Amino acid sequence: MEKRTDKNSYTILFAIVMVLIVGIILAYSASALKPKIDENKRLEKQQNILYAMGINQNDEKSVAFIPTNKVADEFSKYIKKQIIIQGDKVTEDDKAYLIDLKKEEAKAKNASYQRRLPLFIGEKDGKTFYIIPMRGKGLWDAIWGYISLDKNLIVQGVYFDHKGETPGLGANIKQRFFMDDFAGEHIVDGTTFKGIAISKSNADPKNEDKLDFEVDAIAGATITGNGLAAMIKKDLGMYMPYLKTIKN
């Protein structure tokens, strides 16, 4: 005799019930947890921005952010101004850090849309930092980051992160040994914007030459490195018209 579970009617019924149950569980947990997840992401953005301007709790080797319970206060203390650059128009907006770069990039494909570029101006010990968010493509998925410049357009600090780069290789872009190399690098040669290349052959592993527009690459992570250099070139490039006005 045929087993009960082999019947077509049973199979179809089972599939329907299973999909309903799993669907309800997933939909419920996604919508119930969304506010909490969004809040975590918002605080992370603040932590990243502060990190790029050197406000963190780093020790010798590891990356340590301002703790989440303090980050909101620190953020309002150090970030003096948030602006949105849209063509020649510059507006102030204290929610500028929430602008979704991915959506802006998608909208900008429509030629009539003037892309909104958020920029954060921070102040620490009397020094002004200009912090620029960036977003690009790594090997597997998105990479993004923040770069802070002083008024001479010299890099003061960076923070990089990624969605799914290979652990141990491309994922190391968010490690100190890589990010710390960027501090002090120049991005403009006279008045020409150069960006920062990720170089496998710069023969400067200690990164002493800050005027070569290069930092040392990570072994085994060529494509992530190229993606990162392209991201800096493209996203920082969009800010150059504005940044040139601050350079004295």
Add this chain to the structure above:
Amino acid sequence: MGLLPKKDAKLITDPLLDNNPITIQVLGICSALAITAELKASIVMAVAVMAVLAIGNVVISLLRNVIPSKIRIIVQLVVVAALVIVVDLILKAFAYELSKTLSVFVGLIITNCIIMGRFEAFALANTPWRSFLDGIGNAAGYGLILIIVGFFRELLGSGTLFGIPVLGDPIEKTGVYAFGYENNGFMLLAPMALITLGIIIWVQRSRNESLIED
């Protein structure tokens, strides 16, 4: 092991050596190649797979008498995918830092053939408790190989263990680097994971010839 009856204990000890999921059953190779450039990543992956495999095995085992055999693979896929996504959401909400560390592993767990392999080969025919032990045992065997491969790849490729330099500083030329030693960048690429794995299989089979197939 005194804690478990002998038959149950074998479920845990067998997959560690003579029935290792990677070297003998040839399951879970892809993730073993992908994420073993670093010891830390290997351990995180091993723990994550252990949690998913143990819980998934129990769920499948509980459902084993009601799952229609025609669509059992799909049912298994749905169970593991739903499980992993819910856990990921909960981590994102309540342990955001941890979820960032795990993010890339989540996709790797769902597609890990070890999960489907054990559901199909064991959980569908055994009781929940035995399936649970089988999940723990196989994930431990999988983790063991990951850790061995990760150890050699990180040590020889980067000269570090858990990110801490153990062979000296390659730039300042201290430690073994003073004698002209260089890190082998090739160890960080996937082909060397395959070769390292091959060496482990070779060692294992030459020590126990009953494992060699004709």
